[in-house]
Amino acid sequence: MHEGALYEVEDRGGEGARLVLSGPYLVSTIGAVDQDLRGIERELAVIDLSGVSEIDTVGAWIASSLAARHGAQITGASERAQRLLKAVGQLGEGAEIRPERVPVYLRFPSEVGAIVRELGSGFVGIVGFLGQILVAALGIVRHPSRFRGRALVRQMELVGVSSLPIIGLMSFLIGIVIAQQGAVQLAQFGAETLTINLVGRITLRELGVLMTAIMVAGRSGSAFAAQLGTMKLTEEVDAMRTIGISPIEALVIPRILAAVVMMPLLGFFASCIAIVGGAVIGDLMLGIPFFTFLSRIQEVVPLYDLYVGLAKAPVFGLIVALTGCYQGLQVQGNSEQVGLKTTKAVVQAIFMVIVLDAFFAVFFTEIGWG
């Protein structure tokens, strides 16, 4: 038959009470009596363990800490109980298991401060990182044999080729949405044919590259951060350094080059597919034949729109790869950091891409490529 842990306090006249424990005193049974035992107010003189059927270190700990608190004597301990009582001993004033949490009214301002400071130091850090990369790149220019061609090709495949399907699908749908929504609005002025201008210009100039950059940030920027972060945790990065391989040369430069090279290609691809999507809607909704739509694009879209898009793409690629690699290499200590830094890499990359895109828009209009 199974019983839980039991206890009884016996009065012994003037001598102080006697606590009799019985049943199993194990980690599995202690939960039921622990709080009661702690709550005993009476002065205990003796703790009797002779009725205890099974005991482990948790039971021994309870008995020994009770004895210490009441200044009581332990009697009736079996041989095993005596050994355990000796082993668990006494603890000093213990350190906190979870580091102290600061109260909310202090934590909130200090966290805001930390975020602001991090914004500053993060910016400085990224600029410094860019400097390191430029120095390493110069080194590679001087010793071209150190260039990692194979890694570059591999990364170009991962960043570029394998993202073609998803970027193609996304762009096709965007082309459809722009054409369809544009046509509905423009029809109010009887200007449905301007849908062609709308689709052609907005995708080549803005959306093709911007949406691609966001997709690459989510797909490859995050992969860079998670990969480098894990390598940092498993000390692979340190191992490379000790062998004399610069992680910047071996890991960062191929990824950044791959992103810088692939982004314009992906952006151009995305724009083209979006135009195809628009042409499909033109054919179905507006009665503009598919190939007429495509050839009209040539006439209504100025060539500099293409240049604008293609000029922005490598910069966006640089930003995405740079933040991904930078955040990855910031990982320290534990696995949670990999997740945090990966999130940060994606959020920062997208944010910076959108801010820069706004600057580019103003800049290109000002120089007459409006």
Next chain:
Amino acid sequence: MGMSEDESEREARGLGRYERFRGDHPIVVEGLVNRFGEQTIHEDLSLTVNRGEILGVVGGSGTGKSVLMRSIIGLQTPDAGDIEVFGRSITDAEPDENLGLRNRWGVLFQGGALFSTLTVGENVEVPLKQFYPEIEPDLLHEIARYKVVLSGLPEDAVSKYPSELSGGMRKRAGLARALALDPELLFLDEPTAGLDPIGAAKFDRLTRELQQTLGLTVFLITHDLDTLYEICDRVAVLADRRVIAVGTIPELLETDHPWIDEYFNGPRGRAARDSKQRQSDAETMDNPPPGGA
């Protein structure tokens, strides 16, 4: 005997019995076969562990010592054979199945496997909270603290994160977590690998002390010849996909398997034996008077 309500609740939570195991052999492995694709790791492997002993398990790298341990604790479903732990067959169990046994053994993995986002103290509390949610935080913290101290770490190590510890301290923290539930059976996978000789010797002594005080049965995978000589009651040798011999070291030396011979009679084997010999000589000899001879 019908099942009381209390008992069925315990079973639902995956808890074992109150009583300690009283049989002679807490682990019995028979005819174990493990394969990874084409590669056969174990073929008809049998091994019996006695209650209350420290069983050393040796074998070359990659002979499947870790895989054997993973099979016994139900993390690896064998291709054939039968494994009984505490008299209960676990051969057909899934890795996450509620075995009613998992609170009765503790495991120190080869790499430590501490949860990196938790402090050492919280690491020790994880199994306690998992199995005994009724334990109040006060007691939980106290248990974590004395387990950490019991494992030979300073008390303030409870608030440290694994990344702040040295390799040896991480092993001890792993041991503290393995001991969290006061198990009867302790699995140690190469606990002294990567420790300096002094740290390794201390860890050996700690293992021995804990085994005696807590009445543990220890399944100890090791490459460390000193560990084998110092603390193992018996040694099982893994080679040719089987356990080729089990016994005390003198018994093993009498078999004439080439691997065993090379292992124990190679230069390192001899050095370990000599040091053990010198030590026991010194213990039996009276101390000579200072400045004598």
